Amino acid sequence: MATLALEPNGIKQDRVAALLDSAETLRWQIGQEFHEQLMEDIYTDAARIADRAVTRPDEKPRFDLDRTIDHIVTSRLWGFPLMILLFTVVFWITITGANYPSQFLSYILIDTIQPFLWNIANAIGLPWWLSGILIDGMYLATAWVVSVMLPPMAIFFPLFTLLEDFGYLPRVAFNLDNIFRKSGAHGKQSLSMMMGFGCNAAGVVATRVIDSPRERLVAIITNNFALCNGRWPTQILLATIFIGALFPVYLAGIVSALAVVAVAMLGIFLTFAVSWGLSRTVLKGEVSTFSLELPPYRPPRVLQTIYTSLIDRTLYVLWRAIVFAMPAGAVIWLIANVTIGGTSLAEYFITVLNPIGIIFGLNGIILLAYVVAIPANEIVIPTILMLTVLVYGGSGAGAGVMFELDSQLATRAILDAGGWTLLTAVCVMLFSLIHNPCSTTIYTTYKETGSRKWTAVAALLPLVMGFAVTFIVAQIWRLFSG
Amino acid sequence: MSDSFLTLLGAILIAGVIVLVMWPGKGLWARWQRSRQLTKRVLAEDALKHIHQGDLDGRHATVASLAGALQISMDAAAELLAQLQTDGMVEMHGGDIALTPQGRDTALHIVRAHRLWERHLADETGYDAAEWHARAESAEHALTPEEIDQLAARLGNPTHDPHGDPIPGARGTFIAHDSVPLPALAVDTPGRIVHVEDEPDVVYAQLVAEGLHPGQPVRVVEVTPQRVRFWANGDEHVLAPMLAANISVVPLAVPDETVHADGTLADLALGAAAEVVGISRSCRGSERRRFLDLGIVPGTVVSAELRSPGGEPTAYNIRGALIALRREQAERINVNFQKLAVDSK
Numbered sequence: 001m002a003t004l005a006l007e008p009n010g011i012k013q014d015r016v017a018a019l020l021d022s023a024e025t026l027r028w029q030i031g032q033e034f035h036e037q038l039m040e041d042i043y044t045d046a047a048r049i050a051d052r053a054v055t056r057p058d059e060k061p062r063f064d065l066d067r068t069i070d071h072i073v074t075s076r077l078w079g080f081p082l083m084i085l086l087f088t089v090v091f092w093i094t095i096t097g098a099n100y101p102s103q104f105l106s107y108i109l110i111d112t113i114q115p116f117l118w119n120i121a122n123a124i125g126l127p128w129w130l131s132g133i134l135i136d137g138m139y140l141a142t143a144w145v146v147s148v149m150l151p152p153m154a155i156f157f158p159l160f161t162l163l164e165d166f167g168y169l170p171r172v173a174f175n176l177d178n179i180f181r182k183s184g185a186h187g188k189q190s191l192s193m194m195m196g197f198g199c200n201a202a203g204v205v206a207t208r209v210i211d212s213p214r215e216r217l218v219a220i221i222t223n224n225f226a227l228c229n230g231r232w233p234t235q236i237l238l239a240t241i242f243i244g245a246l247f248p249v250y251l252a253g254i255v256s257a258l259a260v261v262a263v264a265m266l267g268i269f270l271t272f273a274v275s276w277g278l279s280r281t282v283l284k285g286e287v288s289t290f291s292l293e294l295p296p297y298r299p300p301r302v303l304q305t306i307y308t309s310l311i312d313r314t315l316y317v318l319w320r321a322i323v324f325a326m327p328a329g330a331v332i333w334l335i336a337n338v339t340i341g342g343t344s345l346a347e348y349f350i351t352v353l354n355p356i357g358i359i360f361g362l363n364g365i366i367l368l369a370y371v372v373a374i375p376a377n378e379i380v381i382p383t384i385l386m387l388t389v390l391v392y393g394g395s396g397a398g399a400g401v402m403f404e405l406d407s408q409l410a411t412r413a414i415l416d417a418g419g420w421t422l423l424t425a426v427c428v429m430l431f432s433l434i435h436n437p438c439s440t441t442i443y444t445t446y447k448e449t450g451s452r453k454w455t456a457v458a459a460l461l462p463l464v465m466g467f468a469v470t471f472i473v474a475q476i477w478r479l480f481s482g
Numbered sequence: 483m484s485d486s487f488l489t490l491l492g493a494i495l496i497a498g499v500i501v502l503v504m505w506p507g508k509g510l511w512a513r514w515q516r517s518r519q520l521t522k523r524v525l526a527e528d529a530l531k532h533i534h535q536g537d538l539d540g541r542h543a544t545v546a547s548l549a550g551a552l553q554i555s556m557d558a559a560a561e562l563l564a565q566l567q568t569d570g571m572v573e574m575h576g577g578d579i580a581l582t583p584q585g586r587d588t589a590l591h592i593v594r595a596h597r598l599w600e601r602h603l604a605d606e607t608g609y610d611a612a613e614w615h616a617r618a619e620s621a622e623h624a625l626t627p628e629e630i631d632q633l634a635a636r637l638g639n640p641t642h643d644p645h646g647d648p649i650p651g652a653r654g655t656f657i658a659h660d661s662v663p664l665p666a667l668a669v670d671t672p673g674r675i676v677h678v679e680d681e682p683d684v685v686y687a688q689l690v691a692e693g694l695h696p697g698q699p700v701r702v703v704e705v706t707p708q709r710v711r712f713w714a715n716g717d718e719h720v721l722a723p724m725l726a727a728n729i730s731v732v733p734l735a736v737p738d739e740t741v742h743a744d745g746t747l748a749d750l751a752l753g754a755a756a757e758v759v760g761i762s763r764s765c766r767g768s769e770r771r772r773f774l775d776l777g778i779v780p781g782t783v784v785s786a787e788l789r790s791p792g793g794e795p796t797a798y799n800i801r802g803a804l805i806a807l808r809r810e811q812a813e814r815i816n817v818n819f820q821k822l823a824v825d826s827k
Contacts, residue, residue, distance in 0.1 A: 024652070035638050044781065047779050047782060174797065178793055285608055286608050288608040290807070294797055294805070
């Protein structure tokens, strides 16, 4: 408008001004919200034309299968038990089914190929540091992540996608929406949260089904509190050797299982609490619209589903994890093997970090392990074991290389030598649940939100919370244990 | 033992300090930001706005009213007026304060910025209606004329803010409604809400809670000195006359049938069907468009199919698709119930 008035072009300035004035006067006469009125009339007209022109076959068959299934899966009586049963089965299949391929992969990649690679490296006379970085660093970290991560994901994701394809998952969101609504979230967050139990990066991608901007951000930021596949083994190991060991043998199994479930439940509770807080504070201004379509059921396309979930979810997540794990492996090897004046870099860092760690019920080794193992939670425990042996000496594959032990007693012995107590184990379990998401998830969050600000919130909020919780637990524990 | 006690105490202290500083709205940081905003310019602009509003309402601003509106002392108000006079923004006619043309332009600019920003908050963000006014109060001083014009263009040059106040045009034109307060509308005369006063906050929050919004048709049933009873938004409302007077209405030549809707979709029993009469005016922006996209337009027959075991949402059959809506949303769709759940052709 303004540019038109400035251009000479033979147009008289005063006539332009008069035109603009009359345009603005006319706007007042049209009345308020004529845009909306117009749009609604167009929609109404379109609907009327469609109703007149389109003839539908007589619907309502005698027996409506979809509605019958819906009445069962969303009923007050059967809705929740069916849901719990189904997901228990899915998790059970995943956990038991993943055990064997995991052991097999570990046997192939770590016990067979790694020594083989060392033989080749020795045969062609590579310098020790080069083969160390390549084989004990980059290869080992990647192999570890693959063997822990791949089997559960290759089982969990296809099962989950089958349920999705059948049309059941939207009903789960429908059943659970009221709980999520109360914490300012969307019912579909239940789905991204469950996906997060498999992998947080995949969970963040799964929030795409939430079409309301505010609720989607809530789901992305809180996904970290769903205990992921990379952290379950840590929880189970520590619960078994520290908490289960406190009880007589016949109770140990059930107690350590309960401890792990309690940690996972705490994660779910934090999801709701943080969702509630976020949607009332920093996310208040984001647009929020709810809608949830319950599509018709259909027979799942099994082969296609397995193929797409393997390609889209499993391999995609795995690839990202490998990309991040390789450099981490190199870094871990370097800090453990590069020495200055006879002391490794790791030991310098640990000496500095130790006093800080103690305040939070942790120690310098744990903090350093969490820093260097940011790309993958799977390698946190192997890194802790390696660093502990490096500093305190002891059995193991050897200082400077990540390892895990078959015997839980031996693991306990190493951690005890590293000064671990029950408090340390509890704090590590809590920190493992709450701390910042792995770098794969952080990167995925950035890709999905396209915003540095929300990525920073998603990474730093859990980190601060993790330190706050471990701090309070550690200090109160010490206060009472004297 | 005493070690952990001291550490805990220290941490609680630090946390306390952080809360004291960062608490939204009342913390030191927020206070500091506000005090920084309360510059001379802001005060001057607010003063011009106040004088302009007084002119519109036909009651002239005084030093006392200015001091009251800006929450400053009488001395400061007098000083402010003197400064405005030096700047050529106001003139004194006898005892009356009057705006110069330049002062009026500035006041209109601020009013325009304020109301456009409220429109933006209503249409493009998720903030509560109760927060619009306070947020616009600080945004109005920060927006440049170019930003305001861009905002107006993006919003489609709206003529009214979400409360129904006219937004001055870029060229300064601006026409107020010939409206009457709701209690003054004759019983049974069809009318339409054109304005819901957004101050004081408590009253406005109550009107929002009633679901009253500019654009809705109304029909007054009964006016007594104790209460005003009227139909609006598919429901009967009863308000104290003092509250009802904060709603301005215009009489309608043609009655709007949506005022007589049986109720809202939220009242629909499971298995029953209803015909959509319209979407409430309080439903705006992307939510309204979503409803339209789903095919919720006047004449659509909707039936309630399933209720979540949690109590809500409820799944409705809308044009052959099963769509779950929360109660709060279903309350925004006015419907006429159908006597029998017959075939929806």
